Amino acid sequence: MKNTEVLVIGGGPAGLSAAAEAASYGAKVMIVDSDLRLGGQLIKQTHKFFGSAFERAGTRGFVISDMLLDELKGYGDRVETYSNCTALGYYKDDGVVNCMEGEENYFKVLPKKILVATGAQERLIPFPNNDLPGVYGAGAVQTLMNVYGVVPGKRVLMVGAGNIGLIVSYQLLQAGVEVAAIVEAMPRIGGYWVHAAKVRRLGVPILLEHSIKEALGKDVVEGAIIQQISPGCGFIGEEIHVDCDVICMAVGLNPTCELLWQAGCEMKYVPQLCGHVAIRDRSMRTTNPNVWVAGDAAGIEEASSAMVEGRIAGLSMAHELGYVEDKEYREKSALYWERLNALRNGEASAKIREGIAQVLMESSGGMER
Amino acid sequence: MSKSEGLYNSGVLPPEMYEQHEPPKELWESKKNGLVIVECPQRIPCNPCHTGCPTGAIMEFADINDIPKVDYSKCTGCAMCVAKCPGLACFVADLTYGGDEEALLKLPYEMLPLPNEGEEVECLNREGKVVSKGKVLKIVEPWKDKTKVVHVAVPKSLVMEIRAIRVVRSR
Ligand SMILES: Cc1cc2nc3c(=O)[nH]c(=O)nc-3n(C[C@H](O)[C@H](O)[C@H](O)COP(=O)(O)OP(=O)(O)OC[C@H]3O[C@@H](n4cnc5c(N)ncnc54)[C@H](O)[C@@H]3O)c2cc1C
Ligand code: SF4
Ligand code: SF4
Numbered sequence: 446m447k448n449t450e451v452l453v454i455g456g457g458p459a460g461l462s463a464a465a466e467a468a469s470y471g472a473k474v475m476i477v478d479s480d481l482r483l484g485g486q487l488i489k490q491t492h493k494f495f496g497s498a499f500e501r502a503g504t505r506g507f508v509i510s511d512m513l514l515d516e517l518k519g520y521g522d523r524v525e526t527y528s529n530c531t532a533l534g535y536y537k538d539d540g541v542v543n544c545m546e547g548e549e550n551y552f553k554v555l556p557k558k559i560l561v562a563t564g565a566q567e568r569l570i571p572f573p574n575n576d577l578p579g580v581y582g583a584g585a586v587q588t589l590m591n592v593y594g595v596v597p598g599k600r601v602l603m604v605g606a607g608n609i610g611l612i613v614s615y616q617l618l619q620a621g622v623e624v625a626a627i628v629e630a631m632p633r634i635g636g637y638w639v640h641a642a643k644v645r646r647l648g649v650p651i652l653l654e655h656s657i658k659e660a661l662g663k664d665v666v667e668g669a670i671i672q673q674i675s676p677g678c679g680f681i682g683e684e685i686h687v688d689c690d691v692i693c694m695a696v697g698l699n700p701t702c703e704l705l706w707q708a709g710c711e712m713k714y715v716p717q718l719c720g721h722v723a724i725r726d727r728s729m730r731t732t733n734p735n736v737w738v739a740g741d742a743a744g745i746e747e748a749s750s751a752m753v754e755g756r757i758a759g760l761s762m763a764h765e766l767g768y769v770e771d772k773e774y775r776e777k778s779a780l781y782w783e784r785l786n787a788l789r790n791g792e793a794s795a796k797i798r799e800g801i802a803q804v805l806m807e808s809s810g811g812m813e814r
Numbered sequence: 815m816s817k818s819e820g821l822y823n824s825g826v827l828p829p830e831m832y833e834q835h836e837p838p839k840e841l842w843e844s845k846k847n848g849l850v851i852v853e854c855p856q857r858i859p860c861n862p863c864h865t866g867c868p869t870g871a872i873m874e875f876a877d878i879n880d881i882p883k884v885d886y887s888k889c890t891g892c893a894m895c896v897a898k899c900p901g902l903a904c905f906v907a908d909l910t911y912g913g914d915e916e917a918l919l920k921l922p923y924e925m926l927p928l929p930n931e932g933e934e935v936e937c938l939n940r941e942g943k944v945v946s947k948g949k950v951l952k953i954v955e956p957w958k959d960k961t962k963v964v965h966v967a968v969p970k971s972l973v974m975e976i977r978a979i980r981v982v983r984s985r
Binding site: 505642791 | 857900925959961
């Protein structure tokens with residue numbers, strides 16, 4: 446059995462920020478992450494980020510990850526990291542988390558405080574032949590290209606014009622892969638307008654109110670049928686044949702919340718946050734007093750907000766452990782909330798604001814929560 | 815959905831929105847080195863165009879979600895914002911460059927291959943259609959972060975049309 450004061454599950458921007466914050470006050474932190482490298486989504490993001498200077502806007506995602514890891518190095522032995530290590534389960538009765546490192550090393554951890562920062566899982570949509578090789582999630586395409594330097598194919602049909610679909614399309618073009626078209630079921634792009642403008646000017650059509658009907662091919666994807674859709678009426682108009690060898694799905698993410706269910710946290714289905722999320726207070730503490738949540742696991746949002754939520758959770762865990770003076774805690778927490786609110790102030794975040802309003806509880810006892 | 819709505823909703827600035835994005839004519843025509851054009855019409859939480867502008871021409875944001883506002887009298891055409899903006903939404907157009915026929919555009923570029931100085935490239939409009947050829951005059955990397963700014967001579971009548979270039983080489 447290993448012991449630690451803070452266990453951070455998931456080493457993406459939320460988890461790393463929380464670890465840095467807690468360690469900066471002296472807490473002993475352990476980070477576990479399933480991936481081979483820490484950084485979460487950031488390591489595949491070669492584009493420059495939005496947000497404010499505080500959250501390192503204008504900097505490329507993977508560079509932000511390196512900056513966070515450097516910050517953690519500064520805390521020396523206080524921070525212990527395990528990559529290729531998955532938290533498998535949480536035992537509510539004794540508070541033990543069991544982990545599997547690689548395929549051999551199974552161990553248990555007894556942490557005083559736990560942060561679940563497990564990020565998100567990709568959604569798929571049903572259509573005939575969606576199990577053919579060549580149908581990818583956007584995350585897989587990004588990992589292949591930007592982590593391993595492998596292109597997924599020659600010509601891609603992108604499904605979904607949210608930020609992920611738009612950004613991955615741009616990155617495919619950068620890698621020399623053709624993007625035949627982006628289909629989007631809604632009458633407007635869901636992602637930022639400027640991201641759409643970037644791919645449009647390079648000649649990629651975005652077909653609004655269109656979706657994929659079927660993947661074509663016998664052993665692998667050889668094409669796709671797309672068609673216009675009308676709200677409430679399903680497919681209308683002529684079927685369009687698209688020549689492609691990859692169909693990339695960017696139709697949304699769901700929070701990864703299994704461990705939160707296991708921890709007995711009160712959960713709520715909130716469509717604006719893209720799935721089941723834990724009820725939490727302003728310190729990101731759930732209804733299980735030893736469990737905090739931050740980042741996409743707390744509702745699908747952005748790396749910028751994930752980092753601030755991580756800071757808030759890290760600060761609060763350190764405070765609960767007695768490392769932070771009450772006054773300092775109050776002031777810093779107010780500062781972080783100011784940043785978070787600023788990030789969430791735009792029209793693109795209206796949905797997030799509605800979602801957060803449904804899951805934020807007043808206080809779970811203790812001070813200033 | 816009207817045609818211009820369809821364009822806008824898919825990420826293309828429709829012609830009736832050009833005017834509100836153009837710098838004031840008189841200043842623009844006489845300003846050596848050019849003036850910035852910022853095509854960022856949606857409120858999003860983002861401000862590197864302001865923080866990266868050395869002269870304060872892109873004004874401070876009261877709210878980070880504000881649409882960028884430009885004080886054209888302060889803009890030097892330096893194109894630092896062109897390379898900083900994560901949305902690749904800033905461009906510089908220098909109307910003093912080539913007499914009545916030509917103008918100079920400073921466009922962000924993150925593709926391969928890099929054009930050579932002096933090379934003729936295809937100029938693309940906001941929908942990716944080739945609308946002219948253009949000659950690359952210079953390539954710079956203002957922030958040394960891999961985003962290049964390509965200076966390209968284009969037909970003057972197309973400064974509000976051309977927003978990207980493509981290198982064409984026979985293999
Ligand atoms: C294509 C794309 C572009 C984006 N662009 C931007 C942008 O420009 N600006 C911006 O702010 N945001 C952007 N985002 C969003 C941003 O990447 C995410 O919101 C952010 O990464 C969420 O951080 P996180 O730490 O919550 O989760 P993640 O980064 O997903 O990290 C979660 C980590 O947890 C690990 N994990 C999961 N379960 C377990 C377990 N049981 N045990 C151990 N480890 C586990 C995973 O391996 C992963 O490493 C983009 C996302 C994508 C996909
Ligand atoms: S061109 Fe230079 S001066 Fe003008 S807005 Fe951009 S950064 Fe500022
Ligand atoms: S940096 Fe670019 S995308 Fe961001 S607000 Fe400024 S112009 Fe818009």
